[in-house]
Amino acid sequence: MALRLIRIVIPEQEEQAAKNLLEDQGVKRFWLENAPDGLFVANVLVSSESTESLLDVMEKRFASYTRFQMVILPVEAAFPREIKKPGGATGNGNGEEDGKATAAKKNRGRVHRQELYTDARDVSSLTWNYLIMVLLSSFVAAIGLLRDNVAVVIGAMVIAPLLGPNVSLALAATLGDPDLAKRAIKTLMAGVALAFVLSIGLGLSLHVDAAGREIASRTTVDFIDLVLALAAGVAGALSFNQGTSSALIGVMVAVALLPPLAVCGMLLGSGHTPQALGAFLLFGANTICVNLAGVITFAAQGVRPNTFWEADLAKKYSRYAVEFWILLLCVLAFFLVQSR
Known part of the structure; x- marks a missing residue:
């Protein structure tokens, strides 16, 4: 304990x-x-x-x-x-x-909400270190994908700079904190844009083999991928709630956000538009599932503000967030059914 x-x-x-x-x-x-x-x-x-x-x-x-x-x-x-x-x-x-x-x-076995909030602010800060980590992770992922080297790709997964803002966004919805939500969205969007632009540039300047094993495996999405992302998202929120980061490494690998984004950008830059769309859907699926699982897990563990009026507002924010992510998940599932 x-x-x-x-x-x-x-x-x-x-x-x-x-x-x-x-x-x-x-x-x-x-x-x-x-x-x-x-x-x-x-x-x-x-x-x-x-x-x-x-x-x-x-x-x-x-x-x-x-x-x-x-x-x-x-x-x-x-x-x-x-x-x-x-x-x-x-x-x-x-x-x-x-x-x-x-x-x-x-x-329910979690740390104080202020510890969660402090950790969330730290991992959702838009700093030069964060942007450098996004650049490094994108380069590492691109090298691993182009060389078909799974060990290098896993290295990019472990760096995982995009996971923090997603967890912070889920916590912001649970606490009903719009400032933290704006902070997380701003940091997430900056990281996604930077990684995407860099990946497109690499796709334009390098030869990208769309049939490569590591690239091709990230151009399709199945329902089992949604289940995996939801389960890993719950595990990530639980480890975050307990104030321990060791279990997050497994979540980073299981629900990789940056490698499919890098695949999408490189394929789009090299002219493989249909495959790029599949990679984008995988990135979207992982993002949706991490946030949905995070909000549900935080709420189930009793994470809420101290005062009753703030808790009332947070309950509404949580409900809206769950409905929003479920709606996106349904839209994604519809696309998966139609693509079969």
Whole structure:
């Protein structure tokens, strides 16, 4: 179970109130320390699943203070370790409970929404590093495709700069955050445009064999590809929710966004228009399925804003997003049926 150290900065006159709130939440693994300028810091050690309910309570109580601050830090390990107690409770060996089991159940094994939001903003930032990664990934993918080298193509998949904005877009729909959605769309469109233009240029200047194994395999879409993309999209959202990135590597390979886009551009540049359309449909299918699976998974895991009016709006945004992606998926399925 992942642990988080939460540092809560509060005016010193509220020290007892903070201590009472922590005890009311069933949190015993915390310690207090004085800070300069009339402040004190509560250091709280909890499981990642318990952070959201705790932080919501603390924010509701102390957010009116201008110097109120909460910082979430990952924890590699903590001692003494938790020990299973009779009756199913957990403790640190001294009979102390670590958070409420109901809070962990409510959060369904995910990290706090603010961690998700921060990660989403990071991976959806339109920076020079992002654009360079798109260029590098496009070149690596093009070389692997032209040489029919699957290992090189997988290397381009693992770089996967386009996956981050898609996950961020799904989270933005779930949280009802138009600013994050605009940020993700802007970054995604910039990456897609850059990769597409570069691929067309390579198609115009190089010989592209449309019958090559790696290229030809990305010019057709089947219903099994849609199932694969949906399953991998759910896995990607789950790993993102847990605050771990290791599982995302498998998702990057399973639902590759850039290689089919590179195939589309190169085939279009070399005059193979029908095959280019098939590659574009594969890229579209993966994009649709990643976003649809992401929105559904985030919503199923209880990712929503703290206040009820924001949660109400987020619910509407989520519903609209699901309906939009399902509509696009139906249109894509219609094209697949017609092309058979």
